[in-house]
Amino acid sequence: MEINMPQFPEPYWRADSQNSEFPSLSEDTKCDVAIVGGGIAGITTAYLLQKEGKDVVLIDATTLMNGTTGHTTAKITSQHGLIYDEFIQHFGKEKARHYYDANEEGLAFIRDLVSKNQIDCDFSQQDAYVYTNDDTYIEKLKKEDQAYEQLGIEGGLVDETSLPFSVKRAITIRNQAQFHPVKYLRFLIDEFIKQGGKIHENTTASDVATGDNPKVITREGHKITCSYLVCATHFPFYDKRGFYFARMYGERSYALGVKTKKPITDGMYISAEDPKRSIRFTPLGNENLMIIGGEKHKTGQGINTSKHYEALAKFSHELFPDAEIAYRWATHDLITLDKLPYVGHLTENQENIFIATGFRKWGMTNSTNAAKMIRDAILEKENPYRELFTPHRFYADPSLKKLVQENADVAKHLIKGKIELVRRKPEDLKVDEGSVVTVNGKRAGGYRDQDGQLHLVDTTCRHMGCEVEWNDGERTWDCPCHASRYDIDGNVIEGPTTKPLKKVEGDNNAK
Structure with missing residues (x-):
């Protein structure tokens, strides 16, 4: 297709x-x-x-x-995946309830401000759902339902949704919302x-x-x-x-804006299992645009990022055979140890x-x-x-275990970038192609723009010395260690770095 x-x-x-x-x-x-x-x-x-x-x-x-x-994806919700059973296990009932209350207050603040000032921002109240078609997640949804009961969360398990496909089970939190941020x-x-x-x-x-x-x-x-x-x-x-x-790591995820003649017009949905699939609608003139999100990987790691867009596009066409992909974008999120x-x-x-x-x-x-x-x-x-x-x-479980895992991952990618054998040269790059290349025997990052101009940067991240990798989907240089991101000329897009990549001298018209 x-x-x-x-x-x-x-x-x-x-x-x-x-x-x-x-x-x-x-x-x-x-x-x-x-x-x-x-x-x-x-x-x-x-x-x-x-x-x-x-x-x-x-x-x-x-x-x-x-x-x-x-x-x-602009969901205003306290349903953050299957999180409340996990929070009860790790932090106890009181802290888990505090997390829910804090996010409900955030939702109420936005709702009340929009209502009081009649802000035209496509705000609408919606129920939020986590759904599954994987048998291994049904028990997890049941445990989450028990957590809802313990915490007094309005919602629970359901068997039917407004999705254009059947689900084995879903869990909902009522009276959530969405808007145009x-x-x-x-x-x-x-x-x-x-x-x-x-x-x-x-x-x-x-x-x-x-x-x-x-x-x-x-x-x-x-x-x-x-x-x-x-x-x-x-x-x-x-x-x-x-x-x-x-104490944090960066994660990329992706979204499409999809036009269809038969959009979903009720509810906000996300899958329990991976690869994640987030589904909701937003007004677009007299019609509705579907926001289809999902896919995830650590920043600077994983497959060619264009493949994530392609996977979401395939999923969109399965949901809506007439799907027209009008927009695409990716986001960068930071996740703490706990x-x-x-x-x-x-x-x-x-x-x-x-x-x-x-x-x-x-x-x-x-x-x-x-x-x-x-x-x-x-x-x-x-x-x-x-x-x-x-x-x-500092909560010993899971913070300590996660701290060890994340820093072991950083060490792995730090070493990998230093010993990688690079065979490509700048002249090998086609128009609108980026890659790690060799310049004067050293590792560098190259991108040839639409006009054939070559952009060369040193691939050593200015934060702690890891080697950045090319992100084909966004045309950026991303660090696999601590998630810093740079544009094609090495300018900082995302921290923790505050310094741009160094320039590399070369023939900018080499072909």
Whole structure:
């Protein structure tokens, strides 16, 4: 079957983006709170604090909502896969219930804000489902149902869904929601600006001078002096003594925007088994667009990433024979050792620097709750979820086991990249092809663009020296060790790195 899809990735949420453009920071400035990162966590935190009378400056390395927030499936739900039975086993009933309550509060915040302000963001209430057609997962769904009963979660097991295929079993949480994240955040941005907040795009934070009044130092050398700093940059751009690179790993997943004459118009769905399949709809003019998501692998590892798009396209055509793939995109998520986000002080000794990260693909509710937690901490108010999400927790099971596994994986890929035998040369690359190549006897990364221009970079990641790999689906260089990502010219897309790849000299027109 021939599969047609857009040549270049573009998320549906940003396809008609009409965002305001904000100037880059061009001089030193002062404020009460500096927020680095223009996704849902950073924008919501900025909105809440400015509303409380704080003077807030928000900066982003590129443009607002261009990271994970703009590449999500945008489910607003507390059903994060089959997680509650696992959380009860690892953390106990009270902490598992706290996690559910925190995410329900995030959902309620979004719902109430949309309702009160009549925000046009395609918000709709939907039930959320985890389904299976694998006999080995039926028992897991039963255990999850028991966890729902223990925690008082509204929902439970069902035998039928609105999916265009039968399922062996499914479990639901009632009264969840979905929306258009970019439309929703435009309202928060506009309100933030009206209340006196300041935004600077294309402003990269590169370092922090700590102290009673931290200073964010940008790549251009400008300083933002503040009383509080919030790192909402997906991976904390400032990681001194926090060692977050060893306590999280990056994972890629994929999505398609699919047009069909017979869309599903009820419910949000995700499979229990792998490969994951996420299914929901969103309004598209007078029609509905299906958002088909799934596939996953560690960043910088696995098969040619284009194969993941192809697998989702095949699945889409099985569901909808008339499927037309209008959009495709991938997202980059960070997962902590125990699967709970890190929200709170960067380190125990730096109480004026906060982070919010590790949302494990469920950032709509987790990010919103994180923003509320950080607001309360800065305003010196109590918050019931502070202990649960503190970055300084350590639960021996499963944290210790996972820490050993992840760092063994890092070591494996560090060694693999150093001893790999590279046979290809830059002149072997065709138009729109990227690969690891040899230049002057050394490993390098090459990509030949649509105009035949060759882009050469050193493949050694500037974070901790692992060798990056070519990502064909997004045309990026991805690090298999700690999930840093770079564009074809070596510019940073995702941390933990803050430095670009080094350039490699070569004949840029070599063919």
